[in-house]
Amino acid sequence: MMSAEPAGNWWGRARSAFAAKPQRTDLLAPDRLDTYGPAIQAALPLLLAGLIAFKLQIYMDGDTGWHLGAGKWILANGAVPTTDPFSHTMPGKAWTAHEWLAEIVMTGAFRLAGWGGLAALFALSVGTTFHLLAREAFRNLSARWAVVAVSIAASLLFTFALARPHVLAWTLLAAWTVILLRAREGRRAPPLAAALLMVVWANLHASYIFGFGLAGLFALESLIENPRDRGLLGRWVAFGLASLAAAALVTPFGPSDFLYPFQVSGMKALSVISEWRRSVPLADKLFFICLAGLAVLVVARWRTIPPLRLLLLVGLSAMAITHARHQMLFAIVGLLVVLPLLDPRAASRPHLTPVRWFWPAVALLVALRVAIPYQFKEHSSYPLSLLAKVPDEIRRQPVYNEYSQGGPLVMLGIRPYIDGRADMYGDDFTFRSRAINRGDIVKFREDVARYGIRWAVVEFDDGLKRKLEREPGWRKFAEDKHATIFIRTN
Template identity: 70%
Template sequence: MASAATAGWWERTRARLRADDGTDHFAPDRLDAHARALQSALPLFLALLIAFPVNLFMDGDTGWHLGAGHWIVANRTVPLVDPFSHTMPGKAWMAHEWLAEVVMVGAEWLRGWGGLAALFALSAAFTFWLLAREAFRFLPARLAVVAVAVAAGILFPFALARPHMLAWSLLAWWTLILLRAREARAAPPLAAALLMAVWANLHASYIVAFGLAGLFGLESLIENPRNRKLLGRWIAFGALSLAIAVLATPFGAEHFLYPFQVSGMKALSVIGEWRRSTLPADFLFYTCLGGLLLLAAKRWRTLPPLRVLLLAGLSVMAILHARHQMLFAIVGLLVVLPLLQPSRTPRPALKRTAWMVPALTLLIAVRLAVPYQFQEHSTYPLSLLAKVPEEIRRQPVYNEYSQGGPLVMIGVRPYIDGRADMYGDDFTFRAKAITAGDIAKFREDAARYHIGWVVLEYDDALLPKLKREPGWRVFAEDRNATIFVRANS
């Protein structure tokens, strides 16, 4: 009775609105027009939130990525040993994100900080467009907007000018290729494997692509156990993708093992992005996790087991390491969408979105035209560093972990920077202990490496101790950082 009354009210309302001007405001073509506008405007709006605030350059690793990019462009080769630090000269180093670093240098050459902001805003816009395009296939427009906005809300804290952000769109694109293949009960096109030629040289997250392909390939096998032709196509796709990932990089098979080696490092526990996700700091993530649990509790009889396994794996990874919330937001959203209304046939992807290209062009043009006001902070005390005379800058320095990247960027050899994979567990722990106030270890390393000056963030525990340490004096300081030199300098 209630549903019949509601349906009757809806039809009467629709008839009254149509009677006013002869236009049916709820006709499918008009709804599609509204959806097209939302689907295209939403990614641009979200990208604007990344293109103009200052949070994009809050991470010191941006500096050493730019330094690596400049080195690669100048030497026309990819480094195989450390060319930057004064503590690890000549140590083996795998510049596995070399392509992203070269692209970043190109954007910097175009318009400095504004060019970099434009590059990462463009990557974000394409990622959000892919997410929105799929969300509008499965959800009403309002719910699709909410779903994409929530995914963006999880991603925003990780919107930093580093290679991982350039890989967002590749992750979304790859996942969609696999999902569309499963939807069509087919295998992914072999041409899609070419994405690996870019992704494997851009960011180590490409390793996740093989896990996704394997899972969806297994799902296809379970559904079609006797279709050997289909199985062969999935195997061919996976084999070609793996071959390209190994052969299209300067490092060969060793590059494929790199992500596993890094994930086993003990020093990850003292690096902020590898922290565990906590409820106060990651409320939106845990809210989404709660929604997944409710979905599983309500529809556990009908949910595809391997999709549930994938979502559970993404959730555990994101809980253990906050940086994996990016995988949870992008892959998780795309995997969940078909599960929300399993009995409903998804709409075809909305067409006639060609105006996205000029809209994105306008976004980039505006970002390039408006000068980027870089705001210095404790990781990037650039004005303070500029006061250091050249004869002191050439001496070995002790620096806080996150400040190493900016030092590389301005041509100073750091004590340590964000390449913890190269420095190793022991050295990274030692550097963190010194910054945390271990003055005895500082004295040892100051003697071992002939440290001539020190740069510290305003809240480093070593700072007040070094102000009392004989043989050192404050050279310059501001609200962001303090620079020390030897007392006889």
């Protein structure tokens, strides 16, 4: 008979297996693809940008419409709105148009070449983002594994690849993280000039707040590592203050803008907005596979992972689990933070010589996207052909619409009942709109009377559609496979 293994010995053996020494890894070992490393490093982000420009449907979210409407309003009025200029339900209510710079850029691209011009803008942003990610991946890994790492990040990010400001912010987030990591690698503070990124970022997207947290964490790590180097500490403090001044003083809203992301994250209505939902294994398989892989890495390399880097990775994971939209932070920052941890020899690996054709190829891609007519595909949030049938005298009257359809209405100059600015409409109104969509005809009747609603556009499968088909005083005006328009007859 075999003798019983001593209790607890299995754990020691498992721990020894996972705690393999870093030098045993072959992630940096040359392979056949390394011969073409520079070309692959350039071609990969170009391919991903091409998918955004010509393949993926980036207009699947109604928010694109109200961002275009906001950009048009800002350019026409020469100011950033501080109250709602669009809806017929909340006119004059305080509104923080914190993405105003992105909205101007988006509107400029749209005016230049319509939907194709807008797609070109986002393709440029995606190409630049993955250029930064690929450069770091190929610096830290062999070509084969670098392609795998970037492809996984792309698969996570492309779930959120929509024509909205957050995609433009990907480039800034990647650049900011690389700057901080390079500073720590060189045992120095970031250059003061890098603080100028905050001038753009703070006016483009609220994710700049995370950038401050990231800088603070790396500054603390530097202080712990070099407690007596007052000069280094002073340079980190100077960088932090310069970044803070850039974000607080060069925005229309001033220091109060710092509170906005926290106010939004505390809303109860986030639970009914898909991108703010909790990540779950059934819907987010790849994310949880990556999470499991990260856990294995931590167990295997726990002795060599700096404590604050571990804290950052745990924080990114928790944020992404709590709100699915934070998988974007997990993909970009998580990848860049993990790469140097995979092999300690990476810091000494020489950089690949960049190919000269990358940026000309990006310019050609953008030019082709602008030149080739864009085939816009309508769907339930963008029933543009159906809305075009509504006479002007009806369009000028108060409308009821579903949450995601509000953006296109704003874009067309129609004052919506609600749109994607849930932060302005508030929890109660957003929940009320959702109840009506599901078929609460009593609440619908109340709002018809309260706001003088004369027509309604509803998605084809909304519960309200079935109720309005039987509701006295309403008739079906037009319908297609995406939506239905009803007009009030009394």
